[in-house]
Amino acid sequence: MSPRAVIRLRHAGSYLVLTVAAIIALFPILWTLSTSLKQIVDALSIPPKFVWFHYTLHNYSKLFHTPGFGPAYVTTLEVTFGSALVTVVVGSLAAYPIARRWRFLGRRPLEASLVIIRAIPPIVLLVPLFSLVINHGLYDRPLTLVVVYAAFNLPFAVWMMVSFIQQIPYELEESGEVDGANRLRILGHLVLPLAAPGLAATTILVSLIAWNEFLIPLVLAGNNTRTLPLLISTFVQTRTVDWGVMAAGATVAILPIAILTVLAQRSLVSGLGIGGVKQ
Amino acid sequence: MTAQAGGLPAPSTPGGTEPVARPGRELRPERGLRTWLRRKLPLVAFTLPAWVLVVLVLAIPIVTAVSLSLKNETLDLFGSPRYIGFQNYRTDVFTSTFLHSLVVTVIIIVIGLAIQLPLGLWLAGLLHRELRGTRLFRSVLLMPMLLTPVAVGLMWRFMFNSDLGIIDWFIRTVGLTQVNWLGSVYGGFASVLIVNSWQNVPFVMLFMLAGLQALPKEPFEAAEVDGAGVWQSFRYITLPLLRSVLLIVTMILIVEGFKLFDIVYVITAGGPGTATQNVSLLDYRVGFTDLDTSQGAAIGVVMALMLTPVYVLWARATAE
Numbered sequence: 001m002s003p004r005a006v007i008r009l010r011h012a013g014s015y016l017v018l019t020v021a022a023i024i025a026l027f028p029i030l031w032t033l034s035t036s037l038k039q040i041v042d043a044l045s046i047p048p049k050f051v052w053f054h055y056t057l058h059n060y061s062k063l064f065h066t067p068g069f070g071p072a073y074v075t076t077l078e079v080t081f082g083s084a085l086v087t088v089v090v091g092s093l094a095a096y097p098i099a100r101r102w103r104f105l106g107r108r109p110l111e112a113s114l115v116i117i118r119a120i121p122p123i124v125l126l127v128p129l130f131s132l133v134i135n136h137g138l139y140d141r142p143l144t145l146v147v148v149y150a151a152f153n154l155p156f157a158v159w160m161m162v163s164f165i166q167q168i169p170y171e172l173e174e175s176g177e178v179d180g181a182n183r184l185r186i187l188g189h190l191v192l193p194l195a196a197p198g199l200a201a202t203t204i205l206v207s208l209i210a211w212n213e214f215l216i217p218l219v220l221a222g223n224n225t226r227t228l229p230l231l232i233s234t235f236v237q238t239r240t241v242d243w244g245v246m247a248a249g250a251t252v253a254i255l256p257i258a259i260l261t262v263l264a265q266r267s268l269v270s271g272l273g274i275g276g277v278k279q
Numbered sequence: 280m281t282a283q284a285g286g287l288p289a290p291s292t293p294g295g296t297e298p299v300a301r302p303g304r305e306l307r308p309e310r311g312l313r314t315w316l317r318r319k320l321p322l323v324a325f326t327l328p329a330w331v332l333v334v335l336v337l338a339i340p341i342v343t344a345v346s347l348s349l350k351n352e353t354l355d356l357f358g359s360p361r362y363i364g365f366q367n368y369r370t371d372v373f374t375s376t377f378l379h380s381l382v383v384t385v386i387i388i389v390i391g392l393a394i395q396l397p398l399g400l401w402l403a404g405l406l407h408r409e410l411r412g413t414r415l416f417r418s419v420l421l422m423p424m425l426l427t428p429v430a431v432g433l434m435w436r437f438m439f440n441s442d443l444g445i446i447d448w449f450i451r452t453v454g455l456t457q458v459n460w461l462g463s464v465y466g467g468f469a470s471v472l473i474v475n476s477w478q479n480v481p482f483v484m485l486f487m488l489a490g491l492q493a494l495p496k497e498p499f500e501a502a503e504v505d506g507a508g509v510w511q512s513f514r515y516i517t518l519p520l521l522r523s524v525l526l527i528v529t530m531i532l533i534v535e536g537f538k539l540f541d542i543v544y545v546i547t548a549g550g551p552g553t554a555t556q557n558v559s560l561l562d563y564r565v566g567f568t569d570l571d572t573s574q575g576a577a578i579g580v581v582m583a584l585m586l587t588p589v590y591v592l593w594a595r596a597t598a599e
Contacts (some may be wrong), residue, residue: 151336
């Protein structure tokens, strides 16, 4: 075989593997979407119907009329964006002096605490948190969820912002110092605008993790603050599982993320590489 | 400090965090309280909000957990709980149930690593060739790791269904032996591992891809000149150079293995029986199904202590 043919063959092999992997990655997502658009007969039919079936939005209308769906959706949005805002603001503030390698009181302990938050299994903290939250009348409040989500996501935000801030040359800040601006102004007017893409990536990623959060609301949310993942998980606990409605619920949860993944690929990839993120 | 890999020093990101000039030196070491107040206090102030979160959600709960674990507090106990010393640890933590859940956790982590590391590295290698369409493949392939675990877990559960599920239909059509996915011990482990890998392989892939892109080109060119094959250059150049990235990914996957909850909760619920009940799920059950707060706290304290080597390694790495 000529070397050219070898290269061609190797390319073909690469594409084959990548295509198979892509099918495995996408299939459950597409299957969820298609199940959500089926009537129950089609959803359970053997052999399965992939494309040719009677399309219906019945499952979605049932989902939207499920008691608690509307409030759960609103709560999820509130808590997701509320906590993302807190995480990004608090994280950027803390990231700034860490990124600039300044020595200051409490630097090492803070870094160590962030590592522990990242590595400790959440349930370890949630057992005592539940007890604390109950005793202080904070159970079933959106604000409680916002604070706890924000704390658990803080390490990602700090580490991501540290690396983005470090890409901004320090010389630019010196000009600000000469003008007599204080550090907070330098951060707000000089550093963060330059780190805007990083700020966006951090916000997107932190919102995503918050949107997916399950164990925290499972422990700390009551009837008034039930989130979307919680609501979806209850669909199988009822004795007869309505797979169509469940698929509709899953689609509502994952479709925004799937679209976001394609649209914001660049900033997600940069952020994921830095934050070492897993949900 | 490179922040990549969650605070670990790794081969720099593509795009490169060039070592910045050490600005610490700009702040001259002046002595005196006034200088300290003017120079350093603002820096501490930047971290205060972060400290508030750390104290509320890490420090106070840990102290509370230790204190709870020494009491006999339950959620349905009327009257005030009292201190009972280490009884919870003696009688309730080191039980066969706990040890079993520990074994389950380790099995899921070890087999998970054996599946996810090679697959992730392989896919990263393919993406690294930068064939046409790589960007599209990359965004499709990383999707599973970002999706709501509960939602995809439930869908997989539907697909694993033994009569109506599409996976069984596929197996029957191809002519393989059927697997009782959710009703048998092996099936339960397999389904958890499949879904876990489906979400973790993209993560490994992305991480390895960043690692590969940061490698120097010269050794590979030299090897090619010397007539090394694909496998040889992978075995003797790529792998050794990727060692630190591999270690980081392994550590993160171990941490995530201990945290694993959502998927197990919705797919097998720890079943059949308690066959796939890992430590996180056990701790949740003890604390919130059995309503035994003190025992739950004791198990949690032991779990947290078991991960001590990880905190130390990780924190030491951030210090560099």
